[in-house]
Amino acid sequence: MIELRHAGKTYQQGSREVRALRDVSFVIKKGEFISIMGPSGSGKSTLLNLMGGLDQPTSGEVFIDGRPLHGITDNELTLIRRRRVGYIFQFFNLLPLLTAEENVGLPLLLDGLPFSEVKPRAADLLDKVGLRQRAEHRPEQLSGGEMQRVAIARALITGPAVILADEPTGNLDSHTSEEIFLLLKSFNDQGQTIVMVTHDPKAAAYGTRIITLKDGAPDQDIVIGGDNP
Ligand SMILES: Nc1ncnc2c1ncn2[C@@H]1O[C@H](COP(=O)(O)OP(=O)(O)OP(=O)(O)O)[C@@H](O)[C@H]1O
Ligand SMILES: [Mg+2]
Numbered sequence: 001m002i003e004l005r006h007a008g009k010t011y012q013q014g015s016r017e018v019r020a021l022r023d024v025s026f027v028i029k030k031g032e033f034i035s036i037m038g039p040s041g042s043g044k045s046t047l048l049n050l051m052g053g054l055d056q057p058t059s060g061e062v063f064i065d066g067r068p069l070h071g072i073t074d075n076e077l078t079l080i081r082r083r084r085v086g087y088i089f090q091f092f093n094l095l096p097l098l099t100a101e102e103n104v105g106l107p108l109l110l111d112g113l114p115f116s117e118v119k120p121r122a123a124d125l126l127d128k129v130g131l132r133q134r135a136e137h138r139p140e141q142l143s144g145g146e147m148q149r150v151a152i153a154r155a156l157i158t159g160p161a162v163i164l165a166d167e168p169t170g171n172l173d174s175h176t177s178e179e180i181f182l183l184l185k186s187f188n189d190q191g192q193t194i195v196m197v198t199h200d201p202k203a204a205a206y207g208t209r210i211i212t213l214k215d216g217a218p219d220q221d222i223v224i225g226g227d228n229p
Pocket of ligand 1: 011012013018019020038039040041042043044045046047
């Protein structure tokens, strides 16, 4: 599903080199729910950005659905990012002038589908995240938890190979956070592959596998239970 082969990332800061990731290799299988943990600066966001093609490694290779993210055109990369990867961010990243329904449908609208086709699919997903009554609301009219539900629906609408979530509850209270984790878990139970960065050990326990990073490399890689593929 997603594979990293000796992926590394070095940032150039003036004359100084920052090795954010060093020689990381692993495979994410279909249906896994991976929690990525580790101290601040250990490379979690960098790793997630490489997995989703938001950033390129300075060494090694990344594959999604068996297809390399290197040696392809910008246009091909844009299409893979839009169609095969769903992103969820700490600060939701919704467009303020669009309704919940339009935000959810945006990846398909950008892909050229007519609104008449997108609207029922967006409505169905809003229903699945418990926001059927909020379709016409703008982000400013929604709570933080509701905004993150809209973002989750938006991430799911293309039927992506993987959902990548970077501290998806970093901006939410503990009760709302738990609701978001349960929602992600319910989509994982239906087969959705998810990779989630979190600081919270309780959140990480929703995963089927926990990878901890230390100084830009995996430190521990633990599969939880025995029933995941
Ligand atoms: N654009 C950049 N330019 C230079 N250095 C960067 C850049 N992005 C990240 N870094 C550095 O790379 C290292 C890893 O950063 P990264 O954001 O991946 O860590 P993180 O584990 O997500 O941290 P946090 O928990 O604080 O979000 C850090 O030392 C960081 O300062
Ligand atoms: Mg980070």
